[in-house]
Amino acid sequence: MHRHIISVLLENEAGALSRVAGLFSARGYNIEAMTVAPTHEASVSRMTILTQGSEEIMEQVLKQLNKLVEVIRVNDLSEGPHIERELMLIKVHAVGSDREEVKRLADIFRGRIIDVTDRSYTIELTGTGEKLDAFLHALDPGMVIEVVRSGASAISRGAKSI
């Protein structure tokens, strides 16, 4: 079982997203995260799917995705060098001495405080999923009010497109 990051280019049409999501649930493939948005070409969306599975299952995942009529291209980015980024917005209790502590921690992780009240901070953080996890671990769980993560987006390294 390995973690895979799959990039899918697909027609930006109603229903295309549910076709992909439906494929994963119908065939029992695992989805850890899934993001989708239009690309520089308005008619094309790009989806990034974080999944896990044996080699045989991944072969089927790629083939079954390719089989969907609206899917233009499929790529397993984890097979080559790639960059992965995820955005996290996190709202934490911040009173008294915690305010300095949280700010310091956010700095260490290169996070930015983007909203402030007298009792809370909202921090924006990007990075790999691992880095975001690490930040969450570093915080006292009692401090966390709310977390929202975008799921991973990823792109291959180098000059070529997928």
Next chain:
Amino acid sequence: MSAPNQTRERTRSSTETEELTGAEIVVRALRDEGVETVFGYPGGAVLYIYDELDKQDAIQHVLVRHEQAAVHAADAYSRSTGKIGVALVTSGPGATNAVTGIATAYMDSIPLVVITGQVPVALIGNDAFQEVDTVGITRPCTKHNFLVRDVNELAQTIKTAFYLAASGRPGPVLIDIPKDVTAKRCRYEYPEKVQLRSYKPTVKGHSGQLRKALQLIAAAERPLFYTGGGVILSDSADELTQLVRRCDAPITNTLMGLGGYPASDRQFLGMLGMHGTYEANMAVQHCDVLVALGARFDDRVTGNLSHFAPHAKIIHVDVDPASISKNVKVDVPVVGDLRSVLREMNELAEEMGIGGGSLERWWAQIEEWRQRDCLHYTQTDTIIKPQYVVQKLFELTVGNAIVTSDVGQHQMWAAQFYGFDRPRRWINSGGLGTMGFGLPAAMGAQMAEPQSTVVCVTGEGSIQMNIQELSTCRQYKLPIKVACLNNGYLGMVRQWQEFFYEERYASSYMEALPDFVKLAEAYGHIGLRAEKPADVEPVIREALRLKDRMVFMDFLVDRTENVYPMVPAGAALSDMILV
């Protein structure tokens, strides 16, 4: 460009400027696709389309009695002809009734275009009267589906649907059309071509791989061809026969592949799999090269995967890359259309001088397995054996009938005892195993081939799942011959309960059966009953003599006969329960 072509061009361009309603576009596009028969059932959301259908006679509409039957009939129309089947149903319950038919076609890769009515665009999502999310419900059981929200997209969508249904790995495509779209007008121009950047099925196989495959076959001591529905779907039975004869190798067919190679030929070992022959299953387990063509390694075929074809190098040709190495890892994968691939293989085989190998030892072994006579049964003069009925049907129709079937023991006996020498004569639901398929399927086949003898081999359980279609048969004077192997049991279920549930026959007994002879008569048909073995032949002869009448033959057969051989689910193919 030749003169007649130019005239055609001119007439076409004069129609291009016309403004048509959505309903007119639907009918016109169907005509432009060459559709001659549509199976359907009306309702509010499709009334504009019905209105247009009624104004013309290039397309015949066949009114069924249940939407499931419309789709099965369209499906069998396609299976018997190779053309794309078309069904038309209304929104809501019309669409949901059609779902079993669509899923049946999907599992067996049958090209269909199913048109469903939908509530007007403005009402979609409103829980409107007779609204269901048809594209949502059918997404997992169609090759693709569309909701057409704009009449301007209608013609292109229909064109695309027909293209998708038949190309690559075929399958049902659904078009959901809101009622208001069928009333709106726009210019009609039927597109010449479909361009889809995201869909380009591979046709030609990789020549290097094909050479490699042929070398493996040539070097094999114990080669075996295992071919399936893909041979039928791609109309490549002749090409297959040529290759197999050249190699002098044995061949087995899946349930869906029957007729892809002449059953009467010496090289044919019968069906393989759960109810396959001893010789076919033993050959799979002992071959050193297995050539899988248009077959998908279904679990009814492979039995226990870890014991399947343990000594074989496997070659697999399929148009769908996802079929390859899905269940069984293969050594030589080839993606391509079988017709094109087999043609190339025949040419390459000629060029490479393949053929005339010495497979005597392999054939000697196979003949030994054949001696086991695994399909043997004894017909006494008291109780009718179901196998005997099928065998008599085969003899008396001289193997020339189109045989449809339902699902159960009778289906397996039909597959085992009716020898199909030609493709598209055997029509059954393999992948979904849909009881209720047989009678509407016979209607579709009979509509497609009015001159052919169409026999529906069924059980007293299955026939009752679409019995209402006897009325359709009456309306369209379809001279179908129903052969009901009436064992008074959900026999296939009963067999499993006998073997695997310690003979506890929970709900497998069919109580309160109707008198099928009277029932047939009530629908205006002829009913005949055979109660003892001596009745079988006269009943069949009489039914066949009544050429233009539908005849329901009720054969009271041995109630507890089982289908043999049987590989229990999950066992290795060689672990067969034999008679």
